[in-house]
Structure formats: structure tokens, C-alpha cells
Amino acid sequence: MHNRLTKAVLLTPTVAALWFLNSYAFEYFSVDPDRYGIYWPRREWLLVHIIAGGLALLLGPLQLWLGLNRREVLLHRILGGAYVLGVLVSGSSALYLARHTDFGWIAGMGFTTMAVAWIVSTSFATIAILLHVAEQHREWMIRSYVLTFGFVTFRVFTEVLQVAGVGTTLEQMTAASWFSWSVPLLITELVIQGRKVLAHSPSRRGGVVRRSANPIGRILKEGAGVFSWAKTFRQPTVTGLHLSSLLSSAPRSSGRVDGAEPQYSHEAREERPSVPCP
Numbered sequence: 462m463h464n465r466l467t468k469a470v471l472l473t474p475t476v477a478a479l480w481f482l483n484s485y486a487f488e489y490f491s492v493d494p495d496r497y498g499i500y501w502p503r504r505e506w507l508l509v510h511i512i513a514g515g516l517a518l519l520l521g522p523l524q525l526w527l528g529l530n531r532r533e534v535l536l537h538r539i540l541g542g543a544y545v546l547g548v549l550v551s552g553s554s555a556l557y558l559a560r561h562t563d564f565g566w567i568a569g570m571g572f573t574t575m576a577v578a579w580i581v582s583t584s585f586a587t588i589a590i591l592l593h594v595a596e597q598h599r600e601w602m603i604r605s606y607v608l609t610f611g612f613v614t615f616r617v618f619t620e621v622l623q624v625a626g627v628g629t630t631l632e633q634m635t636a637a638s639w640f641s642w643s644v645p646l647l648i649t650e651l652v653i654q655g656r657k658v659l660a661h662s663p664s665r666r667g668g669v670v671r672r673s674a675n676p677i678g679r680i681l682k683e684g685a686g687v688f689s690w691a692k693t694f695r696q697p698t699v700t701g702l703h704l705s706s707l708l709s710s711a712p713r714s715s716g717r718v719d720g721a722e723p724q725y726s727h728e729a730r731e732e733r734p735s736v737p738c739p
């Protein structure tokens with residue numbers, strides 16, 4: 462990953478998370494009923510929710526950075542465990558807070574769906590890495606962190622609506638309880654899936670594509686290219702050597718020792734989730 466992009470991945474959410482914690486979360490580290498306001502009757506749940514959620518919020522960018530750059534694998538695993546614990550504890554308390562919110566059932570449903578999506582995506586990320594499916598782990602972790610970040614987006618969204626004078630407080634909270642996480646998640650999905658679609662276009666696979674002036678001819682030609690590429694995977698004679706050369710630009714092995722599994726490069730495993738991890 463490019464250095465500047467790495468820094469942006471690490472720094473932007475960290476700065477936003479610190480702003481959120483300083484502006485909205487730290488005030489609850491007291492036993493003053495005035496500070497808790499409407500949350501006083503459920504203060505224990507909120508405090509647990511904030512501490513565990515804050516942990517996940519701060520660990521997320523560091524974890525993404527370590528994971529995407531394959532640095533400090535042991536540290537990544539330990540902090541990953543802490544992140545998952547943070548999500549499970551904060552997500553469970555969020556379910557209670559959502560059930561008892563003062564902002565009505567539509568907002569309650571929005572918070573509940575958000576908490577369920579948070580727990581499910583983090584669980585899938587954990588299961589994927591336990592099964593050594595690195596690509597799926599990475600995708601689910603990105604979704605998980607987009608959801609962790611959902612409450613920061615929630616506050617930004619409500620602040621913007623307030624400044625713009627759009628709606629009542631109840632309407633702002635209700636809209637934010639759904640839009641603050643579903644829209645970022647949709648954008649994330651478009652990027653993840655869109656990259657996969659584009660990676661399969663013939664021009665991205667290194668071949669020189671001759672452009673036809675006729676758009677229908679072009680579509681047919683590209684379709685034929687995709688079809689012939691797909692056919693190579695159906696050939697019964699595909700060997701470990703052949704497959705690795707299709708999947709990876711890494712140096713080829715000299716062949717396959719009888720009975721032994723073919724060795725794949727890291728790049729190959731990234732490209733094809735089904736390629737096993739060692």
C-alpha cells in the first residue's frame with residue numbers, strides 16, 4: 462500500500478475518533494447525574510458501552526494498518542482479540558440501550574440493526590481468519606470498522622442537520638440512527654465489489670484490448686475474452702503449476718512433487734480467497 466494512503470487510513474479515523482471521544486464520550490466518566498441527563502437510569506450500561514466501544518474505535522485504524530501491511534503479526538493477533546472483545550461487549554450493551562432509547566421505536570430499530578450488523582460482521586471476520594481465509598477476513602474487518610465508526614458518523618450527521626436547521630431533534634436522531642451506518646456501509650460495499658468486477662476486465666489482466674468503434678461489438682469481444690478466460694479454469698488438466706501461473710505474477714515453481722500441495726504466493730492467496738493459507 463502506498464505510504465500516503467497508509468497514513469490517511471491510520472490518521473483520519475484516529476483524529477475523528479479522538480474528536481468524538483473528547484466531545485461526547487469523556488463527559489460520562491463521572492458520577493454526576495446532570496452529566497448523564499437522560500442516560501442516568503441506565504448509566505452502567507452506557508459506561509460499559511463507551512469504554513468497550515472506545516477501545517474498538519481506537520484499535521481499529523491501528524489494526525487495519527497492521528493487517529493491510531502485514532506488520533507485527535503477533536501484535537495484530539493480540540490487539541485483534543481485544544478489538545473483538547470490545548465489539549462484543551459494546552455491541553451487547555448497545556442492544557440494551559437501543560431497547561430503552563428515549564427517541565422512539567424507529568430510532569430503536571435503527572440502533573438495534575446497527576448493533577446486530579456490528580456483531581455479525583466482526584464475528585464473520587473472526588471466523589474467516591480462524592479458517593485462514595485472509596481475503597474474507599480483510600473484507601469483513603473493513604465492514605466491521607465502518608460500523609464501529611458509525612457512531613462518529615452519527616454525531617457528525619446530527620451536528621450537520623442541526624447547523625442546517627433540518628428537522629426536529631427527534632427527526633435528526635431517527636434519521637441518523639439509520640443513515641449514519643447504512644450509507645457508509647453501502648459505499649464500502651460498492652468499493653469492495655466494484656474493485657473485484659474491474660479486476661476481471663480483460664484490460665486489467667494485462668492483455669492489449671483492441672477497442673472496437675461499435676459498442677455492441679466491443680461488449681461481445683469483451684464477453685468473449687471473459688468467457689475464454691473462465692474456460693481455462695474448467696480444463697481438467699489444470700495443474701498446480703498452471704493454476705499458480707494464472708493466479709500470480711510470482712515466480713513459478715518447477716512443478717509439483719507427487720502427493721504434495723502446490724505452494725502459492727501471498728499475492729496469489731489475495732487474488733483467490735479459495736487458495737489455502739499455509
Ligand code: HEM
Nearest residue numbers: 485486511514515555558559562563572575576579608612
Ligand atoms: C455499531 C455500534 C454502536 C451502536 C449500535 C451504538 C448504540 C448506541 C445506543 C443505542 C445509544 C443510546 C442512544 C440513545 O438512546 O440516545 C448509544 C449511546 C452512545 N454511544 Fe454508542 N453505539 C455504537 C458504537 C459506539 C462506539 C464505538 C462508541 C465509542 C465510544 C459509542 C459511544 C456512545 C456514546 C458516547 C453514547 C452516548 C450518547 C451520545 O452522547 O452520543 N458508541 N450508542
